[in-house]
Amino acid sequence: MLKAQETVLEIDLKALKHNFEYLKSKLQPETKFLAVVKAFAYGSDAQKIAKYLQDLDVDYFAVAYANEGITLRKAGITKPILVLHTLAINFDVIIENCLEPNLYNAKILNEFIAFASSEKQNEYPVHIKFNTGLNRLGFWENDLEYVVSKVTATSVVKVKSLFSHLAASEDLNERDFTLNQINSFKAIAENFEAEIGYMPFLHMSNTSGILNYPEAHFDMVRSGIGLYGFGNSEKESAHLKPVASLKTVISQIHKIKKGESVGYNRAYKSDRLITKTATLPLGHADGISRIYGNGKGFVTINGQKASIIGNVCMDMIMVNITDIDCKEGDEVIVFDGNTITAETLADSANTISYELITSISQRVKRTFINY
Known part of the structure; x- marks a missing residue:
């Protein structure tokens, strides 16, 4: 390994593979794995990280904003890409680049349906986020009937997944709070399926959810910080390798x-x-x-x-x-x-x-x- 002669960020892809395989080992074989590569893949290099993970057969990618997803598409990423924080100004490039938007409130849901209709889309894949306690983005549980009424009234979009986000999965002192989040999400999903007639795939676990709450793995898990070598606890970080x-x-x-x-x-x-x-x-x-x-x-x-x-x-x-x-x-x-x-x-x-x-x-x- 060469000594540094200037300021350099050295990225170890073997460590990335180790982390991916360790986190995958916590899952059932059928559980999908979403790699979070927002913010330049947590400050590293989103294009090269994503290409490497795609070769390892990761199932999904997530970015915060549409421009990050466009960068991945230009780099040759063909796997599905979820845009976690969809903004209306980006609807055109989202569809143009086959990105999958998170629709998290009435405004963004209605505006995307209208835009996708104007673009003559059919069953465009969208993801619906429900807020179960993080209080950041997402519909509330009592919005479920409204969401169902909107997505069943059109063939322009189809709900590919329902998801939520754990607020304190790394803090076992907040276990009761986390279990309440998980149970709330389960109830939302069951009611959604009963109303809409099919079950989108479900995901809720972040890195600490993967490690601490196997009951919340559902159909897919999302990992960001864990892929890059940090497990949010000394015990779990010891199993991971900083990239x-x-x-x-x-x-x-x-x-x-x-x-x-x-x-x-x-x-x-x-x-x-x-x-x-x-x-x-x-x-x-x-x-x-x-x-x-x-x-x-x-x-x-x-x-x-x-x-x-x-x-x-x-x-x-x-x-x-x-x-x-x-x-x-x-x-x-x-x-x-x-x-x-x-x-x-x-x-x-x-x-x-x-x-x-x-x-x-x-x-x-x-x-x-x-x-």
Whole structure:
């Protein structure tokens, strides 16, 4: 494995395969698997990740917005793609690219039916989301009769799936709440089938639902963060392998005298006779936000932690290397798939791995290993 000579996000496809196979091992053979590849596949590379997963025979993909689905189609993805947050302005490109919209309220349902009718569509596949407790998107249970009346009154669309989203499946202290969500969704599905005359396939489980609630696997599960190596608990994360490693190099080393400052607003002032600092070529424009500055975050150089000092700059961070034997040009690990994971770094600033990995800028070079 080559040492980094610039800031690079290294993506391990063997780790991705391991995670996919581990999560699949939790399912019944007939249960479909949907890979969530929104937000550039959680900050990695949506096109290459999706193509690799398609070769592994994943059943479905999901994106947040239509433009993400268009990118996948242009990359050669032929599997079904669910658009989780459908917006009316994108109806034309959704149909043009054979994407499958989530219809989550009366406005979007009626407008899509009208648009699909104007495009002379027949049984266009749509997905209906019901809100069972996350209170983000979705019809309420008492909207069921209304939804049924709309979709049975036309042949323009056909409901391919019903789905919902678990709000706290990673938190076993919220088990009662989660079980209530699952039971509510079951009741919605049963009533929907009775009214409409057929049963769309059902899905509700996210990564933690896959791991903690087998009774909620239904016909398909959806995994995002688990595919990228995080299980939302120490126990489950131990079975997974982080896919991405963020590496950089030391650009310059400075010796700072006592009382001298480092960075904008003089946020760090040396209290030692000599403080040695290293400047690294990444900053908040690359996804290492200002919350990691002033000693909260750290990097690893030659196996030792170097805390981030001063304010994070747009393109650079400075770290304290006073007690580290290193030189300009040495590799720096920001996070990796071993001991210093994205979760570890995120914890240092009281945030979560999701936020850190999805923030990695597209200007950071991506490289791939273990095809």
